[in-house]
Amino acid sequence: MKFVDYSFDQGLLEAIDAMGYETPTPVQEAVLGPILERRDLIGCAQTGTGKTAAYLIPILNQIITNPGKGTSAIIIAPTRELAMQIDQQIVGLAYFLSISSMAVYGGGDAVDYDLHRKALMTQSDIIVATPGKLLMHLNMGHLTSEGVRCLVLDEADRMLDMGFIDDIMRIIHFLPEERQTLMFSATMPPKIRDLAKKILKDPVEVNLAVSKPSDSVMQAAYLVHDKHKIALIGHLLKGKDLKSVLIFASTKLAVKDVARNLKKVIDSVEEIHSDLEQQEREAVLLRFRTQQTHVLVATDVLARGIDIDTIELVINYDVPRDAEDYVHRVGRTARAEREGVAITFINGERREQDSFKRIEQLLETTVYKLKTPVELGEGPEYNPSASGGKSNGNYKQRRFSSGRPNRKGNENKSRKPRQAN
Numbered sequence: 001m002k003f004v005d006y007s008f009d010q011g012l013l014e015a016i017d018a019m020g021y022e023t024p025t026p027v028q029e030a031v032l033g034p035i036l037e038r039r040d041l042i043g044c045a046q047t048g049t050g051k052t053a054a055y056l057i058p059i060l061n062q063i064i065t066n067p068g069k070g071t072s073a074i075i076i077a078p079t080r081e082l083a084m085q086i087d088q089q090i091v092g093l094a095y096f097l098s099i100s101s102m103a104v105y106g107g108g109d110a111v112d113y114d115l116h117r118k119a120l121m122t123q124s125d126i127i128v129a130t131p132g133k134l135l136m137h138l139n140m141g142h143l144t145s146e147g148v149r150c151l152v153l154d155e156a157d158r159m160l161d162m163g164f165i166d167d168i169m170r171i172i173h174f175l176p177e178e179r180q181t182l183m184f185s186a187t188m189p190p191k192i193r194d195l196a197k198k199i200l201k202d203p204v205e206v207n208l209a210v211s212k213p214s215d216s217v218m219q220a221a222y223l224v225h226d227k228h229k230i231a232l233i234g235h236l237l238k239g240k241d242l243k244s245v246l247i248f249a250s251t252k253l254a255v256k257d258v259a260r261n262l263k264k265v266i267d268s269v270e271e272i273h274s275d276l277e278q279q280e281r282e283a284v285l286l287r288f289r290t291q292q293t294h295v296l297v298a299t300d301v302l303a304r305g306i307d308i309d310t311i312e313l314v315i316n317y318d319v320p321r322d323a324e325d326y327v328h329r330v331g332r333t334a335r336a337e338r339e340g341v342a343i344t345f346i347n348g349e350r351r352e353q354d355s356f357k358r359i360e361q362l363l364e365t366t367v368y369k370l371k372t373p374v375e376l377g378e379g380p381e382y383n384p385s386a387s388g389g390k391s392n393g394n395y396k397q398r399r400f401s402s403g404r405p406n407r408k409g410n411e412n413k414s415r416k417p418r419q420a421n
Contacts, residue, residue, distance in 0.1 A: 011096035025050035070147035348380030
């Protein structure tokens, strides 16, 4: 089934076509029907599957074909970057429609605050907001919520991880009881199901399992001591004409430390984390998006707000604790039918090695472990505990090269990086 087969408004179909959409992705095909039927819905789908368009398209169609009074839809997102990204997609999809939207978030100056206040008071059709800032405006009476017909919670698991559950429940008390509620989450832990029971009415459940990284991603790991990680990054990037490299570290303190030390060995490095002012973060992302900055160091909190198709290499400076976070990190590369490389650094700590073993279990494959360069000395052994899963057994260690990976063979088996000639 294609988008033209749905009974969407003609202007919306023109925008869908202009954005290059033709056939719905699996998550879009699964949720478009229930949302158009005005059903509540809980969807488990990761970033990069097209879920934003999956809920925006039917919401826009509802607003344009059945206009309401005031704000019709509120979309809540965990970070400013994601809120801005969603709003940008609304602008694209509503290009031929008379529909207004506004992204409302913190970190701006008095001018931004006044713009947000006016947009809320003039009742933009769609408001995209972070929880804390939206609750503040609701408490101050800047938003009339009686006309809200749809509430969307995007990246619900991340919002709960960030401690926004109380803010979300307070926001819901401001909204009409008769509304459609859509909740999307990359994972489905018990706390998400508990929230769904409280706020959803007879919901349709769409559960697309966390998909494996694209087959266009060459995955590999280095066994490397912490003290050698910066030097290893320098070694990997030396002589490579890479325009977009994204490095993940688990905390903002680690991001600052990695960026500071990387600047000593390579050029064009910037960092992005919550300590930066909003304008600074937007400027950093713009420079990275336009490839003025070639290397960006970021935290997981920002991983789902970085929607850039040209990232060539993702480096996990440390092993993420959650296997799903690994998939999100790796999913930043090999987008839009491109190829990419994802490399993870594993130190000798049992915690990191056990976490990586769980990642391999989720992937249902063994990721090749690579030797550190001779000049960096021997790396640690890979010896995760039994609780981390079955042992990998013997594995063949190879060195990372700039050659293209071999993508032939069984898709459930890890691909072996080619040796440099």
